[in-house]
Amino acid sequence: MIHVENVSKTFTLHNQHGAVIEVVSRANLDVHSGECVALTGVSGSGKSTLMRMIFGNYLAASGQITVDGVRIVGASPREIIALRRHRLGYVSQFLRVVPRVSTLDVVSEPLLRVGTSEVEAHGGAKDLLARLRIPEPLWSLSPLTFSGGEQQRVNIARGFAHHYPVLLVDEPTASLDGTNRDTVLTLIEEAKARGAAILGIFHDADARARVCDREIDVSGFKTP
Amino acid sequence: MQDEPLFSASAVSKSYGTHVGCRDVSFDLWPGEVLGIVGESGSGKSTLLNCISGQLDPSEGDVLYRTQDDGMKSTQAMSEPELRKLRRTDWAFVHQNPRDGLRLSVSAGGNVGERLMAVGARHYGDIRRSASEWLERVEISTARIDDRPSTFSGGMQQRLQIARNLVTHPRLIFMDEPTGGLDVSVQARLLDLLRSLVRELGLSAIIVTHDLAVVRLLADRLMVMKDGSVVEQGLTDQVLDDPQHAYTQLLVSSVLMP
Numbered sequence: 400m401i402h403v404e405n406v407s408k409t410f411t412l413h414n415q416h417g418a419v420i421e422v423v424s425r426a427n428l429d430v431h432s433g434e435c436v437a438l439t440g441v442s443g444s445g446k447s448t449l450m451r452m453i454f455g456n457y458l459a460a461s462g463q464i465t466v467d468g469v470r471i472v473g474a475s476p477r478e479i480i481a482l483r484r485h486r487l488g489y490v491s492q493f494l495r496v497v498p499r500v501s502t503l504d505v506v507s508e509p510l511l512r513v514g515t516s517e518v519e520a521h522g523g524a525k526d527l528l529a530r531l532r533i534p535e536p537l538w539s540l541s542p543l544t545f546s547g548g549e550q551q552r553v554n555i556a557r558g559f560a561h562h563y564p565v566l567l568v569d570e571p572t573a574s575l576d577g578t579n580r581d582t583v584l585t586l587i588e589e590a591k592a593r594g595a596a597i598l599g600i601f602h603d604a605d606a607r608a609r610v611c612d613r614e615i616d617v618s619g620f621k622t623p
Numbered sequence: 624m625q626d627e628p629l630f631s632a633s634a635v636s637k638s639y640g641t642h643v644g645c646r647d648v649s650f651d652l653w654p655g656e657v658l659g660i661v662g663e664s665g666s667g668k669s670t671l672l673n674c675i676s677g678q679l680d681p682s683e684g685d686v687l688y689r690t691q692d693d694g695m696k697s698t699q700a701m702s703e704p705e706l707r708k709l710r711r712t713d714w715a716f717v718h719q720n721p722r723d724g725l726r727l728s729v730s731a732g733g734n735v736g737e738r739l740m741a742v743g744a745r746h747y748g749d750i751r752r753s754a755s756e757w758l759e760r761v762e763i764s765t766a767r768i769d770d771r772p773s774t775f776s777g778g779m780q781q782r783l784q785i786a787r788n789l790v791t792h793p794r795l796i797f798m799d800e801p802t803g804g805l806d807v808s809v810q811a812r813l814l815d816l817l818r819s820l821v822r823e824l825g826l827s828a829i830i831v832t833h834d835l836a837v838v839r840l841l842a843d844r845l846m847v848m849k850d851g852s853v854v855e856q857g858l859t860d861q862v863l864d865d866p867q868h869a870y871t872q873l874l875v876s877s878v879l880m881p
Contacts, residue, residue: 410865411867412872413868413869413872413873414869414872414873414876451864451865455858455861456858456860456861456864456865457861457864457865458857458861458865458867476843476844476857476858476861477653477656477844479858480656480843480844480858495839495840496840497811497814497815497818497840498807498808498811498814499808499811499812499815500815511822512822
């Protein structure tokens, strides 16, 4: 479902004397349906950069990336938008939403965008918010007023609301307490069980051991 | 995915004597898509918006629109009445200053109803009902339906301008700095309104703004303009998070919270 072949990434900083920084070089990986693969490597080794290239957020300098049949490198914005709407989800570490929109609407939005009825979308969103222990009185408030841990759980609820066949997760369990961490890992297991291909970054070794089938060390994707 | 764009600009240029307003701009817009155009003042973004929306005649280039009846058609080849009809029905234009898009001497309800009458609505009860539905939708109390917009706050005027524009169910909406000059709290409400309208009505929109936070939340795609030319375009978050052009990098790194 995810195929990465000989992918490299450099950043050219035009306003800093044209400095060129190479972050990833010749990366290769595959993630199949129903499996969860962890990217490992020290901080700064390019894990997030690689994920962002797969999501179409960063442009690869060279190589090929295919997600569920769509070639990401060189794709038109329109193709990426359609892919993200229906088939490729990304749970980032930060919640980025329109201020003053209720938590329930924030979590329902991915479902509404794929044409789910409002009743059904709200139903799905409420289930997830309850499972992630966001107290019901908060559902009508904007998540931007919440604590860091609560925002992260809202972000996870939003990421898992629609059942994407391909899912990228960046540190989904960081800063969560034991029970919520368990819920997030269960959500990942459920997604795998329905055949989703998941690629993630998990600093938590126990979490990795529980949900990941394989690990890929990105430190290997560097020019020696 | 539909194969034909809704709207297509090709090599649009506008010059005023030796001064270049915008130069050689081309893009396609598909149904349901929101395109953001950013750049600093003087970059030509408003000139471009005026040229492609029929407010100004481009010096060169062509603008095509997929009409409901005849398919793709050049707006330059349209007759003046045809173009006027398009601007009243399929297209809408939201001005930065609501005073440019409203009639201040006419009641709020009249401002919304007027656009309906321009497309042939005649039944007073129906017009008033539509007007009050749209006021509610943009969160203006229907108790204010008979008040003149000059008694409204800036944010309310902007929302009224949006109601006036959307009442005829346009397919494409042009917006020039729609959140400019509004308090941040009012901006947020307007952003939420625009997002849900785009989603629910399947609208396409072209938004000119200098505010990168606004385009991040509203636009699917982004064009960055400098000195009349497009220097970079692509998926909004890609252009903002991995800008390729020196000018875009400067623009993005100059914002406190992009």
